[in-house]
Amino acid sequence: MKGPAPEQHGTADPAGLAIETNRLVKRFGHRSAVDGIDLAVPRGAVFGFLGPNGSGKTTTIRVLLGLASATSGDIRVLGQSMPAALAAVLPDVGALVEGPGFYPSLSGSGNLMRLDSADRHASSATRRKRVADALDRVGLSHAAGKKVRAYSLGMKQRLGLANALLRPRELLVLDEPTNGLDPQGTREVRNLVRSLAAGGTTVFVSSHLLAEVEQMCTHVGVMSAGRLVAQGPLDELRSSGQRQVVVETPDAELATSVLARLGLVPAAIPGAAGPREARAVLDGGLDGPAPEVIVAALVADGVRVRRFAIEDSSLEDRFVSLTGEGFDVVG
Numbered sequence: 668m669k670g671p672a673p674e675q676h677g678t679a680d681p682a683g684l685a686i687e688t689n690r691l692v693k694r695f696g697h698r699s700a701v702d703g704i705d706l707a708v709p710r711g712a713v714f715g716f717l718g719p720n721g722s723g724k725t726t727t728i729r730v731l732l733g734l735a736s737a738t739s740g741d742i743r744v745l746g747q748s749m750p751a752a753l754a755a756v757l758p759d760v761g762a763l764v765e766g767p768g769f770y771p772s773l774s775g776s777g778n779l780m781r782l783d784s785a786d787r788h789a790s791s792a793t794r795r796k797r798v799a800d801a802l803d804r805v806g807l808s809h810a811a812g813k814k815v816r817a818y819s820l821g822m823k824q825r826l827g828l829a830n831a832l833l834r835p836r837e838l839l840v841l842d843e844p845t846n847g848l849d850p851q852g853t854r855e856v857r858n859l860v861r862s863l864a865a866g867g868t869t870v871f872v873s874s875h876l877l878a879e880v881e882q883m884c885t886h887v888g889v890m891s892a893g894r895l896v897a898q899g900p901l902d903e904l905r906s907s908g909q910r911q912v913v914v915e916t917p918d919a920e921l922a923t924s925v926l927a928r929l930g931l932v933p934a935a936i937p938g939a940a941g942p943r944e945a946r947a948v949l950d951g952g953l954d955g956p957a958p959e960v961i962v963a964a965l966v967a968d969g970v971r972v973r974r975f976a977i978e979d980s981s982l983e984d985r986f987v988s989l990t991g992e993g994f995d996v997v998g
């Protein structure tokens with residue numbers, strides 16, 4: 668059975684898409700890990716692929732990169748049909764997925780030299796410089812000669828990023844790149860993503876952290892149980908939420924019934940309403956009753972109003988309503 672169509676924000680120009688899927692499905696046995704998704708990632712975007720653990724992000728990424736085959740559906744990466752054009756497209760795509768297999772007994776630099784030499788498009792004359800530059804970009808120059816065995820998880824994650832950056836790329840695909848990083852490392856990855864995007868690289872980055880996506884991305888796609896439930900520019904998703912009437916009062920129950928009489932639906936947003944707060948959704952914003960009408964009705968019925976506000980629902984509220992799940996807001 669098909670679910671409701673995902674919310675689509677903004678207009679997508681197929682010619683300007685770095686990644687495009689059409690009804691992409693990946694099944695494991697009878698279970699659909701990816702259930703008919705239509706991704707549209709504009710060129711030049713930093714696209715946050717957001718969803719709770721197990722929602723199908725890694726599986727989608729593996730299929731996009733040809734690491735797993737799709738059950739059905741079409742994929743285009745950098746304008747070319749996949750997996751048919753895999754060999755032509757992959758040199759332009761840098762990827763960080765479940766860390767490449769590093770040799771623990773080789774240094775960070777030694778590992779990158781080895782990985783670079785496996786790339787037949789990479790000139791050996793400039794290899795040493797390429798490796799040094801990539802290590803520098805991820806802040807690992809100081810540990811270039813250290814054996815990977817002695818690297819922390821965060822350092823290995825950065826080495827994976829350095830590997831993705833060995834060549835200039837049109838598209839970077841990063842699966843949870845800040846996993847295992849401390850706050851400083853997380854900030855560095857964020858800055859790196861921003862600087863790569865400023866240089867014209869499209870970045871497709873998965874995360875289960877809403878705050879991370881908010882800080883680093885221009886666009887977002889929200890996964891929930893294998894479905895893409897919303898996608899578009901972050902700003903548009905942010906402004907598409909409903910507005911809410913917030914009344915702080917010792918008479919919350921009475922206030923709620925007055926609001927309901929005015930046609931405002933009591934908001935059931937987890938954790939949002941305290942015992943002294945009545946919240947109701949002001950659907951559509953402009954079509955609802957005017958604020959002065961609401962306040963007058965509350966006061967006329969004897970509600971002691973201590974604070975009255977009309978607030979935009981937060982992006983977090985928005986995602987909770989889309990996925991039915993909470994998100995980790997911080998790491």
Ligand SMILES: Nc1ncnc2c1ncn2[C@@H]1O[C@H](COP(=O)(O)OP(=O)(O)OP(=O)(O)O)[C@@H](O)[C@H]1O
Nearest residue numbers: 695699700718719720721722723724725726727875
């Ligand atoms: N090789 C596999 N065989 C069977 N089921 C799988 C396989 N890989 C993934 N799945 C299942 O597919 C679903 C989606 O998993 P996936 O790893 O893509 O989610 P995710 O959003 O990336 O979550 P996480 O951040 O935890 O990796 C999960 O239920 C998972 O158990």
